[in-house]
Amino acid sequence: MLYQAQRPFGWVSQQIYGSNLESMLLVRHQSLDDMVRAEIERGTCQIVEIASGLSGRSLRMLESYPDHGLRYIEADLPRMIKWKRDRLTPAQKQDPRLTLCDLNILRLNGAMSLPAVLEQHVDPARPVLVITEGLVNYFRLSVIQDFWARLQAKLSVYPRSTYLFEIWPRLPAYTESRMLKLGLAAIELLTRQRVPLHFADEQEIAAAMKATGFRQVQVINPDESERGRQFGALHKSLFRLVKAEN
């Protein structure tokens, strides 16, 4: 119902701004898929997708790379994990390459914490890739920065570790467009919480991730990537993709 309800606004936004929520979410999801594929192709076989929600990425990757020794761990809050587990086919449930587990990024230790999930499911002797999509902007900056710092510290013990995520900065477009401000207010209303925009531009994002301890940080405007260009020359994505490496 929500999807159908937002379609007329999406159509108007597409005509005026060259993009809308649906096209941005598609660029986001497909661009992250491209980046995950690149990581798998350079030999990373352990993937932890935090706050995986309804994403079908694990199933797509496991199907695309049947012979890569891939292990895919999806981690989310217990109700979401139960919801998802109940909808897997018997074959997907029995696939030893796929693990669904409970995780709350706010827990520092013990059950459902990041250290517990990594310890239980990830081999410290092999490279690891961590993904979050659609998570960062639901938290205050100080809260998500604390999570990043804990993640970076945990990842630093692996021979190679990469963290891929997307972030929605305070781009000038929000001050220029009332429609965008209204769109953000609508998302806050629907999700019943604040959706703070973090950082003003790519440089601030990169500096913050480096300050957290990640050694190499790449911030990508998806509209400048091959995948983004498929959505048209005028497409204006309001998020940035980040690849942070230890």
Ligand SMILES: C[S@@+](CC[C@H](N)C(=O)[O-])C[C@H]1O[C@@H](n2cnc3c(N)ncnc32)[C@H](O)[C@@H]1O
């Ligand atoms: C907007 S959805 C994004 C889902 C998916 N990554 C996608 O892009 O379609 C946000 C997800 O974050 C999860 N989430 C919210 N708070 C969380 C927390 N404290 N720890 C772990 N996951 C959380 C929710 O359960 C939900 O699945």
